[in-house]
Amino acid sequence: MKKIWVVVADEAIARILQWPEDGHELESVDELTDAATHASGADLHRDAYGRRAAGVTHGARQNTPHRLNSVSNITASAGEDEQHLEAEGFARRVAAHLLDALHRHRYEELRIVAAPRFLGMLRKAMSDEVSRLVTDEVDKELVHLDTRELTDRLFPRPPASGAGGTTGAGAHR
Incomplete structure (x- = not known):
């Protein structure tokens, strides 16, 4: 099974999660923060x-x-302007972390969920090597959702089939 990482970020926090082999719920791997962004x-x-x-x-x-x-x-x-520069610096730091992790074979596929402006900064900062592994991007600020909510949004479970075997319009409740 592929090692799938999910980066959920904004201009001050980057949460790195991994899809577990049992496929149950995302697990926390790393968290990078840039306290200077919020403070400044x-x-x-x-x-x-x-x-x-x-x-x-x-x-x-x-x-x-x-x-x-x-x-x-x-x-x-x-x-x-100053906040923008801080955010760009943080995007470069996150991108460097992802490149280092890739070289250490910590993941094989990458999905990114980031606030729209930060997603653009991250795209610019990422190496081609890392960019090639990005299979999905979501331009929303979801960094404060808990792991369960992120799992449900990013890896939705197929609906369970009905017990009576009904299909079509009659299956809707």
Whole structure:
């Protein structure tokens, strides 16, 4: 049986799970985190809020709300750029981990479930060697689902056949 890994990730967490030989439920293999992404994002948000709040008072006194918008956009853009760079760095780290694991023959097939923006970053960061083993991609943020929910979503079980052997429209309840 092939060793199938599933990477479930966003810009701060990458959970690596394996489909077990008994086919029962995904099992945890590794977890990579980038605490700096969440921490710097929160700091940037607070810092940006503080500067925008100061601009609100100034803009309100001068009765020029359009000036407030330009200050806000500059601040938000600076924070987003830094978060984007942090996320790209984390994507490179996850991709390097996957390449190392591949070289150590830890998996033979790879499925990726990631928040849409992070999925794009991960695709760019992955080597061709790893990319060739990707058999499925899901562009959804599911990193916080528990293992059972992930298993049900990614490896749905075929419905059990009815006891009475009925088929067609009569089989629906």
